[in-house]
Amino acid sequence: MISSATIDEARxxxxxxxxxxQRAQSEFAVIAAELTIPVAIARVICQLSEPIALxxxxxxxxxxxxxxxxxxxxxxxxxxxxxLPGPNRRSKVLQxxxxxxxxxxxxxxxxxxxxxVMTALNEHERDILSDLLAKIVGHEANQPx
Numbered sequence: 542m543i544s545s546a547t548i549d550e551a552r553x554x555x556x557x558x559x560x561x562x563q564r565a566q567s568e569f570a571v572i573a574a575e576l577t578i579p580v581a582i583a584r585v586i587c588q589l590s591e592p593i594a595l596x597x598x599x600x601x602x603x604x605x606x607x608x609x610x611x612x613x614x615x616x617x618x619x620x621x622x623x624x625l626p627g628p629n630r631r632s633k634v635l636q637x638x639x640x641x642x643x644x645x646x647x648x649x650x651x652x653x654x655x656x657x658v659m660t661a662l663n664e665h666e667r668d669i670l671s672d673l674l675a676k677i678v679g680h681e682a683n684q685p686x
Contacts, residue, residue, distance in 0.1 A: 564657045572651045576644065578619070585612050585635075586621065586645045587652075592636035594627050609635075616641065 573583035588601055595613060599606040613635050616622030621641035624633045637645060653659055658667060 568655055581612055582615055583648055585616060586648055589637045592634045594632050594634050598635060
């Protein structure tokens with residue numbers, strides 16, 4: 542049987558993890574608003590460091606493929622992205638335009654300057670957090686998730 546102390550600890554850690562994620566998500570939304578782009582588009586832009594197939598983007602963002610098509614439409618309408626033919630007839634690849642790359646760089650600079658993780662922790666603490674989070678999500682430390 543699990544002790545009440547263990548349950549209390551698990552509850553406290555879960556609340557802290559959720560709180561940290563919510564704080565980071567809120568700051569991301571503020572940054573996107575300041576840059577006058579929808580949060581969903583900002584999320585896509587941050588994923589496009591290189592061209593990616595739409596189905597892979599859906600998997601990376603943990604969403605349904607049908608959600609990606611309207612986002613790609615919006616990205617194109619804003620002049621931030623373009624769809625290109627993929628490796629086969631049925632697939633499309635999404636790539637940032639020069640304007641989209643500039644927006645990604647602005648987004649990433651704002652995130653690096655204002656993210657709660659970056660502002661609340663020193664470099665050593667961030668390294669430790671990175672290793673611990675990688676362990677929790679099941680990835681080797683210091684590898685892209």
